[in-house]
Amino acid sequence: MMNSMESEQTSVLLSKYLEKKYTGTEEAINIKRKAIILTESLINSDFNDHIDTGSYGEGCYQKGSDMDKMNVDKTVAVMYPDQCIPQHLVHKTILYIRKADCRPGYVNLEIDQLFFKHSFDKYFSNSLVQIGNSLFISSDMYREEWVSFYTTIPGIKCESNGPSSAFTGMEDKDIVHCFQCNSWPKEANEWITRTRLYGWPHQTLIDKTVSNGFHVVPVGDKCSEDTFLQWRISFAVAERSLVHSFSNIQVKVYTLLKYFLKQIKETLKESIGDDDILCSYFLKTILFHAIENSSHTFWQEKNLFDCFWFCFNILIACVRAGFCPHYFIPANNLFQRKVHGQNQQILLGILDNYCQMKWMCLSVGNFIKPSIWEDLCDTSVQANLVSATNLQQNILDHDKGDSCCFVIEISTQTRAGQQGIALVIDIKDKF
Template structure:
């Protein structure tokens, strides 16, 4: 795409990094490699210091120059390493390079290139353990991919926490290789939405610079983080081609909610707020107002900006049915706001009485429904009726003799509760959590409660 840049990660193969709780795994046959040990840093989660444990035979100039004594220990300075790396890069390529985050930025053949030096950590950092074990109700990423990512470890790049008073020895944990694997695991529609969001960010970049004086407040990395959170927290059935713009708006809503809260959780380390020191005060209010105005434009937000012409919004507006037919109906704006129409549907669904007798009626209605509204109302009625039956019958398991008969009965109750849990958080998911609690399955109860109390759920939780 016009204006795209290039990202290169250079990995120092003669250096290996270990987590501070993995010192027993220091390879006996180091093969001449230097060994570094991750140490806690006085910063937010996701940043560490690197202690030099062992010096190998092959030491690069930028590595050796960055070794700094601290008492009777030796650490590696990120600032010294980065400066030396940029100097060497400029010397060998005969170009002028500048610092951009952890990278050396330079221009070549009209393309901006960002090159970062890094070290490989063979362990998975404990700061990201929550990512491995947190509940995933929709199965993404699956266990096989998670195991592969954990097995590959992470990297360390030379940049400190800008909100910290002393960044001289701080290094950032990078999950670049894990993120590549996750991006490659996205479905076609998920990847299209990711591309649409990056296009959207590119289009509004000039306006952001005028409003905030800084385009880095919203970066492409923030966009990638939004997509990861959205895909993990939503069912794969949502990500269909006909829902492309709906999924785009879902991601825009997430961004708006994070800006409003002033908290953007790193995907691997949610306690690392990537908005810290950036989105606050007057800048936060300006950014929020701008994003809300774009959100209110619906399709029109894709017509904002002049970086790429014609805009996607303009192309969409020119879609016609036939040669001289009317504008495609799916692009027309409804006379009644979408939110009001959704609320009216919910009110209609709440008017039904959920009893055992209503179940055959709702199932018949569901089979014969022809419109989306009819299907929605009949499905909601069906799942609430099933939940009503399950809750009414739950305590009857006590009259059965033998654990096998009781298990069959309780299992049937859980099956009746499951459809409601997949549709709404309350009462659906919380009712299922109550079932697990009543049957003594405290692990699943805690998993659901833990998922409900994540920052994402607290900020962006709706009954669908």
């Protein structure tokens, strides 16, 4: 068992290791993100926007991750029925949001006006369904129209996966064909005004996120009986903006969480028969909640493992409760479909076992070999990391001079740690 000083020293070593092998430097991450956004602006057209989402779009791509992309049809606009159609949308197809008979976070889309002028409009028109006197667009039909189109291309293997057309072969890529709504979803209004004790996300980021609206993607609520007309509200662009606001240490915690998930996938498959009972989206959601409910002074390099452990314990608390609140729509339980009954108990047992291991949990799994823990215990790896750290520190000391904030950081970190523990207890008590 490490004492606090050893844990801090190992956390710093872990931080340098992740930077060298996974994340790159903070500057490199920022350059990748700017390059992605610039590339999008160059390839977007009057008819379509192309948005990189998931790990790649967030600048946190790892081995084994898919390339996730959204293809937004700009000839279609999604609105609420109580909104007036602005002049710039009169020559577009208008879809009205209607309540769906399922969990919050899903909607039906009713046709208000049709305006076809693009060769791909046939995939839209082939997906229309008459319900009484109204015309709706089916998410299932629209998604499968695109999958059918891609499979006609020689050499392309494509199948439906959630809302996406999933490609396999030389490059694993998921493309989601979707529509945009320029207003904020009413189901997520609480996110705008909720009390935030620690100032994240800051008001400017909240305002920007809300102004960007949301997307609807072609997949229904798998907990409901009839998904035929249901479309999921997607916050992918909002989530990308939030991840882009992460500090360097928060990016590394995100990387550790996704690394750990990849390493335990095989165990989940063998024990539960479903390695998707936990997914990276759940972990990202937990990280959002963790950052919002803790002081920024907690997220320091010397606390890297404690920050990871904070998130890990929130995950365990959520699994124990069978409830993981969606970050933007807390009434939507992300665990409702799979984390219940016997599977919930098996998953809880697996996570509790890892919890007993603490630092050694970074040694489990075979997806990536050697494991992070094995590398950190390698004296040659340690020497390389320490020498690189010493060189970097000498340069920083020369450039910045002596710092006088060290004592302040220690005192505030202690309070942040207490706040972190309180949050986990609060989650357990609440559920």
